[in-house]
Amino acid sequence: MRTMLRIIAIGMNHETAPVELRECLGGDADNPRKALTWMRNLEVVREGLFLSTCNRVEAIFVSDEADAAKESVILLMARLGGGQTGDFLPCLYVLEDRDAVRHIFNVASSLDSMVVGEPQILGQIKEAYALATREKTSGVILNRLMHRAFHVAKRVRSETGICGAAVSISYAAVELARKIFHVLEGKKVLLVGAGEMAELAARHLLAHDVSSLKVANRTFERAVEVAGHFKGVPVSFDEIDSELPNVDIVITSTASPGYVITRDQVKHSLRKRRNRPLFFIDIAVPRDVEPQVHDLSNVYLYDIDDLKGVVALNLAQRKEEAVKASRIVEEEVGKFEKWLKTLAVVPTIVSLQDKAESIIQAEFYKSRSALDQLAPAQHEAVETLVRSIVEKVLNDPIVFLKERAGRPTVNTYLDLTKRLFQLNGMETEARGEMEHGE
């Protein structure tokens, strides 16, 4: 009985393995290449791909001797990490066939990521795949599998909102600003105080082409220093009042115990602003901007808790979208399986063609004395004739087999074909040439 080719994924991710272990395996940038080289040398592994990011390490491979291959790959991973298999065996997941395909689709679509919907993973998988093609460890099945995975990722991205809303505080602030101002190009930003998160938000805003950035600080030297980071303009703390009528976005994060910007101050500036909207992002704890500022017309104030709320909401939304995405993945897994089934008939078809070829060779050999007397052109004509006859005769059975590929009765037809053409024994050679059959 012929063994089936199986797709297997062995790996660990942020959920199953602690970071130290993932570092061990993924730490060295050259590890994927090394792993692929080793995999290529494994008899039992036909095709292989090795993915290593900071959140996951995975080996995806195709084998017809699943158990032996799994063992070898686990050993290989242990060798890569320089440890014992016992250490990380409990952290590994081993998935086969349908589950493996689903898993790879999930990973590519960023459904299996720590932050669901984060976009980097697709690029990392593409890199891993590019490496596998360079190292020639990827074959028919993995090629198809990976291309389908990219396709699924694209579908998930465009058909669901999974990559939609911001899931970091500074980015949520920028998104809000865009919902107020539409474009941030040409908008003026005032950064009051300095802190990691405030600077991050400022950096995001700069990436959206805000026209100017002013930095105010209690100590002017510090303002000069921070402004230097962003090519901004330092202003003194007393100038905040005079800046309020001009700016559009204010980010505050001072260590001040009281309010730095009060309602009266803002209200005062409104007339000069001619009602242009003004957006306060207050990242400080305790807060820097008096909460009543938010009640003023065309003025919006979001403090750190509000932003956290927005982020939580967005995360929840992504989870909801993930359900939709799973449906897409499931659909695509089904399609891939269908394709995989057509592969089952390929070895038989290849051995059928091989048998025909060997008969042709043998018969030519037998008739060589008669054929040798022919002119080269005539010789060629005879050969073409023979080959096209054989091809035509074989065509119908081949088409027939391909059509039956996805059905449960396929094995009956395969057996029948093998018996009709006496193909037993040719199987082993034929399988090696599977790649050409596709």
Add this chain to the structure above:
Amino acid sequence: MVSLCLGVSILWFRFIRVRIPMTSPWFSLAFGLYLLAAGGFTVFIIRQQKWVFRWSYWLLVAGFLFHTMFLGYGYYQLGLAPVLDLRSALSFFAWSLVGVYLIVQVRFKLMVLGSFVAPLAAFLMIISSAMPLTAGPVKPLFKSLWLTIHVGTVFAGDALLTIACLAAIMYLIQERQIKQKRLGSMYNRLPSLATLDHINYYSIVYGFPFLTVGMMTGSVYAQVALGRYWQWDPKEVWSLVLWLFYAALLHQRLAVGWQGRRAAIMSIVCFGVLIFTFVGVSLLMGGYHSFSSMGAR
């Protein structure tokens, strides 16, 4: 809500068809397509799928084309724009609204706007189709090019101001979400405050001159037909009130720098006056603008 409207309207549609077999097939086609487009746009705002938008958009365009043919045929038959009873006026209004929307859509490419315009247009058509058909000779008084120009410009203005009002409503919804810090499902579906304010502003800036020209041509027409530019007809008075309202809004926007929430509320109030002037005055008050006086043609 909208789907309920749709359901009711389809029943209504049937009822009307049975009662009045004379409804023009062009009108029915346009009506049907508007209803489908309205349904499509409603699905679009919920499901946010681009292909739904595309289908709805082209259904609306097709509806508009049939509607144009219907009106063109009406013009050919009557010799003037078919606006002499409430049924025709509402249908003409729906047509102007869709036409203006299609232009605005090309300019602003704001997909969600259709989800507000198409149901409104369908709603206008539902009311229009519920009104009785009137037929009979047209008073020679109305057979003037001035009337068509007057009505055309007024309705173009009205349609733009309707779009302004819809943008204002969208603005208030979006502003409320941001102010209350509850970023619900509409938050993602609606565009930025700046965009909505922009649309509101431009719709009024372009709508107001149309309204003005419409009133002026109406006055010229009155002089030609009745011998007087102005005769304190209720419609005239209310149009003036309406004009003053929008003039005030425009002034506040341009000179005082109103924008955002206050401008949005004001343009909704102005639109209330517009609706009253359009429907209320014609139905409740007399005067030569009232449909009843036109009906007795």
